[in-house]
Amino acid sequence: MVAELASEMAAQGERGHSLNRMNAGPEAVERAVEILRSGGLVALPTETVYGLGADATSSEAVAKIFAIKGRPSFNPLIAHVADIVAAERIGVFDKYALTLARSFWPGPMTIVVPIRPDCPVCELARAGLDTIGLRVPANATTLAILEQLDRPVAAPSANSSGRLSPTTADHVADDLGSGVDLIIDGGASRIGVESTIIACLGGTPVVLRPGGTQREELEVILDTELADPADDKVIAPGMLTSHYAPHARLRLNATDVKPGEAVLDFGGQLSGGVVHIDLSPDGFLEEAAANLFASLHQLDAAAVDQVAVAPIPNDGLGEAINDRLRRAAAPR
Numbered sequence: 001m002v003a004e005l006a007s008e009m010a011a012q013g014e015r016g017h018s019l020n021r022m023n024a025g026p027e028a029v030e031r032a033v034e035i036l037r038s039g040g041l042v043a044l045p046t047e048t049v050y051g052l053g054a055d056a057t058s059s060e061a062v063a064k065i066f067a068i069k070g071r072p073s074f075n076p077l078i079a080h081v082a083d084i085v086a087a088e089r090i091g092v093f094d095k096y097a098l099t100l101a102r103s104f105w106p107g108p109m110t111i112v113v114p115i116r117p118d119c120p121v122c123e124l125a126r127a128g129l130d131t132i133g134l135r136v137p138a139n140a141t142t143l144a145i146l147e148q149l150d151r152p153v154a155a156p157s158a159n160s161s162g163r164l165s166p167t168t169a170d171h172v173a174d175d176l177g178s179g180v181d182l183i184i185d186g187g188a189s190r191i192g193v194e195s196t197i198i199a200c201l202g203g204t205p206v207v208l209r210p211g212g213t214q215r216e217e218l219e220v221i222l223d224t225e226l227a228d229p230a231d232d233k234v235i236a237p238g239m240l241t242s243h244y245a246p247h248a249r250l251r252l253n254a255t256d257v258k259p260g261e262a263v264l265d266f267g268g269q270l271s272g273g274v275v276h277i278d279l280s281p282d283g284f285l286e287e288a289a290a291n292l293f294a295s296l297h298q299l300d301a302a303a304v305d306q307v308a309v310a311p312i313p314n315d316g317l318g319e320a321i322n323d324r325l326r327r328a329a330a331p332r
């Protein structure tokens, strides 16, 4: 037992666990609140992907996020809050927004609403917009931080701009490392794709980004069919086509494997490949979403040139998975 513990600690040392890293729990909450209060950056576990958090009311703190990520300043950040009451101090909720918040928070849904005149979130975090994306994440440690801080936390995904989103603390450490004051290790993100973003700006809500809340669930709760974002002029400013980029080129909807290619499979459709990763051998979309970014990180680490990606059904979480894969495959 003692030997096991010692070897686990040695392994952690080798993986580069350093002073700016803590496991999720009450001590990490206390430390994170101190750092956020004094304008620092904390990488936070959430059920979707890891976020890079700063006090959303402080433009000095938020500026550090844009700097370390290399994020263009026209791309607004999501403000994370502990509950609906905190969200309503920032934005104006119509009946759709309220229904969505009550049905899906805490959870993988970002609701874009008009700001209140006394909105406490700084202009830099909003990229100057008069709307704001709000989210209550479903992670106990991060929720405790938001409650104790009692301020909104601006948090994009904790990766360099244009790179893969992180679903483990190691992904964050490898990409942003010592530039972050504290990385909280809350294990692998349960859902593995970012939140669904839905705009409630008058009229029927519009999905700006498919994500962890499935379109079918939204349509049931809102009792209406939602427009396809592709048909809509409104998009999230950050939804540039080339995004979520791994180093390797992706060949989507592959039905065969070419010499030298690696394989990203789903439900055992393809065989062979210099590296073979199956997102879900039994063909479950939830499992595939949870494994998506970690698998792309793994393919990056294997330094392969091209990846044959098996077709993935477009229902349920498949919509978000296919969206991320299309962006990862886009020319750049």
Ligand code: TXA
Binding pocket: 046, 048, 049, 050, 051, 052, 075, 076, 077, 078, 110, 112, 129, 131, 132, 133, 135, 137, 155, 156, 157, 158, 193, 194, 195, 196, 197, 208, 235, 236, 237, 238, 239
């Ligand atoms: O699951 C998530 O949403 C994660 C976790 C950390 O919460 N966050 C995340 O943030 O994915 P980020 O910054 O990587 O992506 C947020 C997207 C960007 O494409 C941004 O343009 C869009 O949300 N966005 C933010 N505020 C918006 C607004 N007011 N109107 C339209 N789009 C907005």
Ligand code: MG
Binding pocket: 156, 157, 165
């Ligand atoms: Mg992102």
